[in-house]
Amino acid sequence: MKKGKLPALEMTRRRFDSIALAIATLPALLIWPTIVTGPVAIYLCFTHWNDPPGILRRSRWRLIAAFCIGIVQVASWAGLGIYLFTSRDRLML
């Protein structure tokens, strides 16, 4: 049985949705860490999407927001990488 399936026995619970959202948003203040934390946020969203809801049921908006922000960060870094790579080729020509 998956951990946390029996809410009546639960004493503590880690809120991975809040963790994922914090990982997606707080490092964005410094910009550079998002190259690592963006994929980590996406990874957390995937791994904890099916977590048991717990005693106090919460919606998944935090996970969805973290996923969207993570995707934007990864896409931004990928876009920047492609731009730099192609512009370098152009400069070399």
Next chain:
Amino acid sequence: MTHRRLPGKRRTLGGNSTLWLADDHLLLVKSTRFAEQYKRFYFRDIQAFLIREKKYSASRNLWDVFFWLAVVAIYLAHAPLTALFGAALLLYKRFSGPHSVCHIQTAVQVEPLPSLYRLRVAEEVLNQLVPLVEAAQMEESSPSEPQVQQS
């Protein structure tokens, strides 16, 4: 089992504390943003709720006034609207009714209930809880009453 949140929420820098009501127990939730800790108090186990009004000393009040005036004076020079809004909010929080300290007592522990830090809220919550606790304990005690056997 569904839980209903009771009035009162104690926010601190590290997280918050709330009380939730279920069919047969009271749930104290202490949240540290990224983790939650649960404590259940079954109605049949509750022995007492302890409430006392929290009095602030004269020196504490003076420090408060000095601190708020200092904050307002600093901010007024730069951002008057923000300063007035902040000052109004702080004064409201400081003077919106007496503070209280509330504990719950069972046979094995006396646990603070941080969310009931306003006397008005504490009384409101206890008005909801006491009938439930009494009903649960009446239900609990009635079958265990000694039976009188006649020979």
